[in-house]
Amino acid sequence: MKVVVDMNKCQDHGQCVFSAPEVFQLDDSGHLVYTSDPDEALRDQVEDAADVCPLQAITIED
Amino acid sequence: MAAQRIVVVGASMGGLRAAEQLRAAGWTGRITLFGAEAHPPYNRPPLSKEALAGTVDFPSLALRRRSSVSDVEWRLGTTVTAARLHDRTLELGTGEQVAFDGLVAATGVRPRRLPLPGPAAGRHTVRTIDDADGLRAALLRPGVRVAVVGAGFIGCEVAATAIGLGAAEVTVIDPEPLPMLRPLGRPLAEVLLERHRERGVRFALGRTVTAFQGTDRVTGIVLDDGTELPADVVVEAVGSLPNTEWLAGNGLDLSDGVRTDELLRAGSLPHAVAVGDVARFPNARYDGVPRRVEHWSIPGDSAKHAAAALTAHLMGAEPDRAPFAPLPAFWSDQHGFRIQSFGAPSLGMDDIRVLEGSADKDITVGYHTHDRLVGVVALGGPKAMAGAARHRAGLLAQPAAA
Incomplete structure (x- = not known):
């Protein structure tokens, strides 16, 4: 699974962090950092994270 | 026997998420989505902020879709005029009848309008892409004077965006003494008022609008203390009305949305559920009083719960009896x-x-x-x-x- 976040869209809401904390985090200054090739076992979490992104900035490329 | 079909009435976020969650719950039958707007499902919060400001374009507002819904049928630009739930039949604006086995009501809300006579030109609401497109064009006219009626989320966001676009005057009118007083309470509402004022937004608080001025188009509004406020653009941000008329005649409680049980089922019907802004559901996390909740997170949360209950019923399984208990969450960006x-x-x-x-x-x-x-x-x-x-x-x- 390949995860891409459009960082031009992302506004660091952090909703994805609540859904998939192993894949998405906010750093000390509140900006998003993420893993672009998470384990397939996390797919449901990542789908949920993409759903709840207020800017719809997360895409999953299979 | 024809394949079983679930119809999803409303093709905005709630409808799309319902279709996705029906697939996630194991529904392999047909799914047909009906949307009154011609646009595929899109994200509405930017309509009063980034899209209105022009920092994102309208096509980029399209909601991401899960690959699981690549086989659903889309009937966009199609109005559903009535549903007969016991006969399991929809009536479309075209006169066509559509049979279904299960139904998801996801028709959302429309803006409430001020119940005052006056010219239509110059009066705006913010709910759809077409609304935002029209308002943006109006706000870009040099020297524009803007009256925003309603100091809730949308009103405050539109006021902030209008100032950012360089509007000459922006005034927010509300009967409450502070902006966003009900959702935030006094301490934060006071902070918010100060921040808006510092950036040039004017307020007429504790006031209501009693009349529009102008014949061919709006030239101003009159407040209940007699103040005349010149305005080229009036934005009516005075709340919303749930779109439930199409469900009349089915014995449902449709006072302020579709009253559901704790599984999001409309009335006690196991084959009809409601999701998103139109659903008036009890939240087991709190007092269990049924309420409509127009938060961005609710369409997704309610779709997940409702789709599981509906799929279980249609597949002859017992629904998971865990009640719907979402944690409410909202955000707003202003200035x-x-x-x-x-x-x-x-x-x-x-x-x-x-x-x-x-x-x-x-x-x-x-x-x-x-x-x-x-x-x-x-x-x-x-x-x-x-x-x-x-x-x-x-x-x-x-x-x-x-």
């Missing part, structure tokens, strides 16, 4: 700062405490019932948002309130 809420501030308005920060920068405020935190709202930048997120876990972990 350069964000407001982020988790939990139920409205249940703790009598005991509001500053948890972190101060009014002049980042501030996080807690709302309490019987000395227990029931909601948190942060206002400011990333530091305040991180503060709110820390409290969210505690709010989620709390047992249902009495």
Whole structure:
């Protein structure tokens, strides 16, 4: 699974962090950092994270 | 026997998420979505902010779709005029009849209008892409004077965006003494008022609109104290009305939305569910009183729950009886700062405490019932948002309130 976040869209809401904390985090200054090739076992979490992104900035490329 | 079909009426976020969650719940039959707008499902919050400001374009608002819904049938630009739930038949605006086995009501809301006569030209609401497109064009006219009626989320966001676009005058009118007083409470509403004023937004608070001026198009409004306020653009941001007329005649409680049970089922019908803004559901996390909740997170949360119950029923299984108990959450972006809420501030308005920060920068405020935190709202930048997120876990972990 390949995860891409459009960082031009992302506004660091952090909703994805609540859904998939192993894949998405906010750093000390509140900006998003993420893993672009998470384990397939996390797919449901990542789908949920993409759903709840207020800017719809997360895409999953299979 | 024909394949079983679920119809989803409403093709905005709630409808799309319902279709996706039906697939996730194991529904392999047909799914048909009906949408009154010609646009495929899109994200509405930017319509009063980034899209209105022009920093994102309208096509980029399209909601991401899961690959699981590549086989659903889309009937966009199609109005559903009636549903006969016991006969399991829809009637379309074209006169066509569509049979179904299960139904998802996801028709959302439309803006309430001021019940005052006056010219239509110059009066705007903000709900659809077409609305935002029209308002943006009006706000870009040089020297434009804007009256925003309603100091809720949409009104405050539109006022901030209009100032950012260079409007000559922006005035927000509301019968309450402070902006966003009901969702935020007095301390934060006072901070918000100050921040808007510092950036040039004017307010007429404690006032209502009694008349529109102008013949061919709006030239101003009249307030209840007799003040005449010249305006080229009037934005009516005075709440919304649920789109339920098409469900009349089925014996449902349609007073302020579709009344559902704790599984999002309309009335007691196991083959009809409601999701998103149109659903009036009891939240088991709080007092169980049925309410409509127009938060961005609700379409997704309710779709997940409703789709599981509907799929289980149609496949002859017992639905998971866990009641729907979402943690409310909302945000708003105004000027350069964000407001982020988790939990139920409205249940703790009598005991509001500053948890972190101060009014002049980042501030996080807690709302309490019987000395227990029931909601948190942060206002400011990333530091305040991180503060709110820390409290969210505690709010989620709390047992249902009495």
